[in-house]
Amino acid sequence: xxxxxxxxxxxxxxxxxxxxxxxxxxxxxxxxxxxxxxxxxxxxxxxxxxxxxxxxxxxxxxxxxxxxxxxxxxxxxxxxxxxxxxxxxxxxxxxxxxxxxxxxxxxxxxxxxxxxxxxxxxxxxxxxxxxxxxxxxxxxxxxxxxxxxxxxxxxxxxxxxxxxxxxxxxxxxxxxxxxxxxxxxxxxxxxxxxxxxxxxxxxxxxxxxxxxxxxxxxxxxxxxxxxxxxxxxxxxxxxxxxxxx
Amino acid sequence: xxxxxxxxxxxxxxxxxxxxxxxxxxxxxxxxxxxxxxxxxxxxxxxxxxxxxxxxxxxxxxxxxxxxxxxxxxxxxxxxxxxxxxxxxxxxxxxxxxxxxxxxxxxxxxxxxxxxxxxxxxxxxxxxxxxxxxxxxxxxxxxxxxxxxxxxxxxxxxxxxxxxxxxxxxxxxxxxxxxxxxxxxxxxxxxxxxxxxxxxxxxxxxxxxxxxxxxxxxxxxxxxxxxxxxxxxxxxxxxxxxxxxxxxxxxxxxxxxxxxxxxxxxxxxxxxxxxxxxx
Numbered sequence: 001x002x003x004x005x006x007x008x009x010x011x012x013x014x015x016x017x018x019x020x021x022x023x024x025x026x027x028x029x030x031x032x033x034x035x036x037x038x039x040x041x042x043x044x045x046x047x048x049x050x051x052x053x054x055x056x057x058x059x060x061x062x063x064x065x066x067x068x069x070x071x072x073x074x075x076x077x078x079x080x081x082x083x084x085x086x087x088x089x090x091x092x093x094x095x096x097x098x099x100x101x102x103x104x105x106x107x108x109x110x111x112x113x114x115x116x117x118x119x120x121x122x123x124x125x126x127x128x129x130x131x132x133x134x135x136x137x138x139x140x141x142x143x144x145x146x147x148x149x150x151x152x153x154x155x156x157x158x159x160x161x162x163x164x165x166x167x168x169x170x171x172x173x174x175x176x177x178x179x180x181x182x183x184x185x186x187x188x189x190x191x192x193x194x195x196x197x198x199x200x201x202x203x204x205x206x207x208x209x210x211x212x213x214x215x216x217x218x219x220x221x222x223x224x225x226x227x228x229x230x231x232x233x234x235x236x237x238x239x240x241x242x243x244x245x
Numbered sequence: 246x247x248x249x250x251x252x253x254x255x256x257x258x259x260x261x262x263x264x265x266x267x268x269x270x271x272x273x274x275x276x277x278x279x280x281x282x283x284x285x286x287x288x289x290x291x292x293x294x295x296x297x298x299x300x301x302x303x304x305x306x307x308x309x310x311x312x313x314x315x316x317x318x319x320x321x322x323x324x325x326x327x328x329x330x331x332x333x334x335x336x337x338x339x340x341x342x343x344x345x346x347x348x349x350x351x352x353x354x355x356x357x358x359x360x361x362x363x364x365x366x367x368x369x370x371x372x373x374x375x376x377x378x379x380x381x382x383x384x385x386x387x388x389x390x391x392x393x394x395x396x397x398x399x400x401x402x403x404x405x406x407x408x409x410x411x412x413x414x415x416x417x418x419x420x421x422x423x424x425x426x427x428x429x430x431x432x433x434x435x436x437x438x439x440x441x442x443x444x445x446x447x448x449x450x451x452x453x454x455x456x457x458x459x460x461x462x463x464x465x466x467x468x469x470x471x472x473x474x475x476x477x478x479x480x481x482x483x484x485x486x487x488x489x490x491x492x493x494x495x496x497x498x499x500x501x502x503x504x505x506x507x508x509x510x511x512x513x514x515x516x517x518x519x520x521x522x523x524x
Contacts (some may be wrong), residue, residue: 010446016506064524118329118331119331119332119334120332122325122327122331122332122333123331123333123344124294124296124320125294125320125325125327125331126325126348127317127318127319127321127322128317128344128347128348129317130350136333137333141333141334141335169315195342216335217334217335217377217379217380218334218377218378218379219334
């Protein structure tokens, strides 16, 4: 209990946040790592996941690969890569990308697969090319799930990016490991609280994005008609189950 | 003109959907493929826009074998209307209708203008244009589907049970509207349905299909109703049970009261003298 009080007291001092090794700088580093790792994960896993969802091919392999990747212990992986690349940012980035890519991949193909096959069929029959079907139908309609995958990946990265300090990089792992080595529990606890707050903040940003997305008609299930059109809307919802949505 | 030349479709798993089917649909007429589910009628329809590739035989549009036409380009010049409308739920009604003109490179404004024209043609209030499909009733959605099928002004319109999912009253209304639109626009239509009354209402030519796309009978509605040689056809059309037998009874006023097989009155034929009196 005492440790927690001290941790909070420490967090409330200006000293904790200022300077080159302060929490502010470390938080920004941490966020930066998260963005970079998420960006790389997305760059690799999004196109792949969309391709799998669009073609329906390679899904089995993707499930196996993501399962295997998720089972890898990140710390072990980090150490292993660091043996080859030395200390610095490369090893943690590889580890974080391998950690996060499965979530992004799963979100992407699940998102595309969630689109009503009849809608896709109709789009093709109207004369959309495969690319047009993907970009104009499957991605927009699958966006809620695609975003869920990114959201999950971001949280995993934020929580794990502390490990970057293990091999000499920065981020909130630095004060955390310092606290661990010097038995400074308030420092550890305080830093953990910052990591948690950061995670909540990023999650909230994604949550807001998803809520805004849900306001777009067609992405949110049954629609509410404008005022004065209630009768129509009742007919529409009655027709909706029959319309196979 | 659309021509099926001995087309067949066998799927990789060995099931045969269609075998040796031939049919010629003259330009500007409506052909109805009528049959119960699993008879291959949708498969046949989808061969015309290459959503299904025939395993054997060929499909020709205006004497041109379509197996040599690029599918995407082909589909953009053929209207396609399906059951459950198949509209894009995340796009406004007007943009759904304007899909194909947009794909063909029309500007957004031009495509929307065309969309509003079509809404008028299919009897939709222009106000609905800015709504989303989910905010429309089933019948309205089907109208949007028809408008979308017509948007690029295709010569050919493929309709796959377009009115199958709406209630009977709306269905009759939509059939009537389609007949009116066809009167005006004169497209070559292939219409798939399992509803006999719908086939009789809309078809210039009706093809009754058995399992495997085998033609049980074909002809004009009148020919089908008067020709009862084939037992399957009679049964399918309900001729054998007497469901389509009508009886006439003379009333006191000299009118003819027409009743159906169950004795329910359907209408009256005015007395002959009345008609003769009219100039």
